Amino acid sequence: MGETRRADIFGGQVSPSQVRIWSRVLTACFAVAIVVSSTTMSLADEDGISFWIPGLFGSLAAAPLQPGWSLTTTYYHDNVSASGNAALAREITIGQFNPKINININADVHAKNVNLGWILPTYVFATPFLGGQASASLLMGYGNNDTTLNATATASTDIIPFSITRSVALQQDTTGFVVLIPLFTDRWNAGVNNYMVYLTGDIPVGRYSSSNLANIGLGHGAIDGGVGYTYLNEKTGHEFSVLAGLTGNFENPSTNYTSGIDFHLEWAAAQFLSKQVFVGPVGYFYEQLSPDQGCAPVLCPFESRVIGLGAQIGYIFPVAGMQGYLNFKGYGEFANENRPDGWNLWLNFTLSPAPPTAQSSPPPIITKTPRG
Numbered sequence: 001m002g003e004t005r006r007a008d009i010f011g012g013q014v015s016p017s018q019v020r021i022w023s024r025v026l027t028a029c030f031a032v033a034i035v036v037s038s039t040t041m042s043l044a045d046e047d048g049i050s051f052w053i054p055g056l057f058g059s060l061a062a063a064p065l066q067p068g069w070s071l072t073t074t075y076y077h078d079n080v081s082a083s084g085n086a087a088l089a090r091e092i093t094i095g096q097f098n099p100k101i102n103i104n105i106n107a108d109v110h111a112k113n114v115n116l117g118w119i120l121p122t123y124v125f126a127t128p129f130l131g132g133q134a135s136a137s138l139l140m141g142y143g144n145n146d147t148t149l150n151a152t153a154t155a156s157t158d159i160i161p162f163s164i165t166r167s168v169a170l171q172q173d174t175t176g177f178v179v180l181i182p183l184f185t186d187r188w189n190a191g192v193n194n195y196m197v198y199l200t201g202d203i204p205v206g207r208y209s210s211s212n213l214a215n216i217g218l219g220h221g222a223i224d225g226g227v228g229y230t231y232l233n234e235k236t237g238h239e240f241s242v243l244a245g246l247t248g249n250f251e252n253p254s255t256n257y258t259s260g261i262d263f264h265l266e267w268a269a270a271q272f273l274s275k276q277v278f279v280g281p282v283g284y285f286y287e288q289l290s291p292d293q294g295c296a297p298v299l300c301p302f303e304s305r306v307i308g309l310g311a312q313i314g315y316i317f318p319v320a321g322m323q324g325y326l327n328f329k330g331y332g333e334f335a336n337e338n339r340p341d342g343w344n345l346w347l348n349f350t351l352s353p354a355p356p357t358a359q360s361s362p363p364p365i366i367t368k369t370p371r372g
Helices: 002-009 016-042
Strands: 068-083 088-093 100-124 133-157 163-177 181-190 193-202 222-233 238-249 262-272 277-288 305-319 322-337 341-353
Touching: 262 305, 277 322, 305 341
Parallel strands: none
Antiparallel strands: 068 100, 068 341, 088 100, 100 133, 133 163, 133 181, 181 193, 193 222, 222 238, 238 262, 262 277, 277 305, 305 322, 322 341
16 A cells, blocks of 8 residues: 555556665665765775874974984874765666666765874984984874764656655764884984984774774775975074875775875974974875775765864973973864865873983974874
């Protein structure tokens, strides 16, 4: 009776069996649409998460360090969201029926509460390496990711005169260990000019599941390398740092998905107000250079971009014969493409050997900001 009445509503143009078949087909289309929307909203770099977190390096990125052990701890908070076009239309082919299914999607993904904590022990070698000052670090961390997905999809065909609209609201809160990241740097100093090269990568041991809406780990390995420069004039208190790098991603064995090659550039400027305090602007530019592989044909290729601008304040102070460094910075994001945008905050504390010149000039020894 229910099927007959449904067919009558549409003028008797569709038989009960056809209604049943098309209902299942359109339901399947909706499921595909939600996957498409969630991937597209988060996108490029699988799950919307790149190995490199923009803003990772900051002021004094390439400045000399003091030989010996140091320890950096970081609290990182991220709040981002993404939505596709107001109406995302896709035409897909379903099985042997070969109809054209028009799927209009309105979706929003919101990583509303990402909190990560990292520790980064670093050893700076006293013996020069290739004429520079080498250091080795290992980043470890723990964090929480609370993400929601809300989507509405409407599917219709050119064959039958009705449409089906479905909505979904998903939420997941995940807590666990982040990826394990070794980091190697080598630095050279020439007066006020300082240069650096670095190499790092992802050992994918963080908490990850391909079925999760919210993940802490990446689910795949990656390798990243680049160069940095710092201008530091201790007489005027002027400082400027810039770092550029490339990320290559390995295939995710759980999904057979490979993110593209990513380019990241970040910069920071500072003015020392005293021997201990400095302030200044910070920023970054993130661009995906090559498309992802392994995504649905209706999605590929797609590439991501985002720009961030913000401000920082730093404070350097003695701690029991060592040097403490506290830095707080925040970024607001814009000009995003195929990537969530929002805002993020960084709070870093580094404890390192005190420099011999700590009493006479602004100490140029603060290391990079670690990632998670």
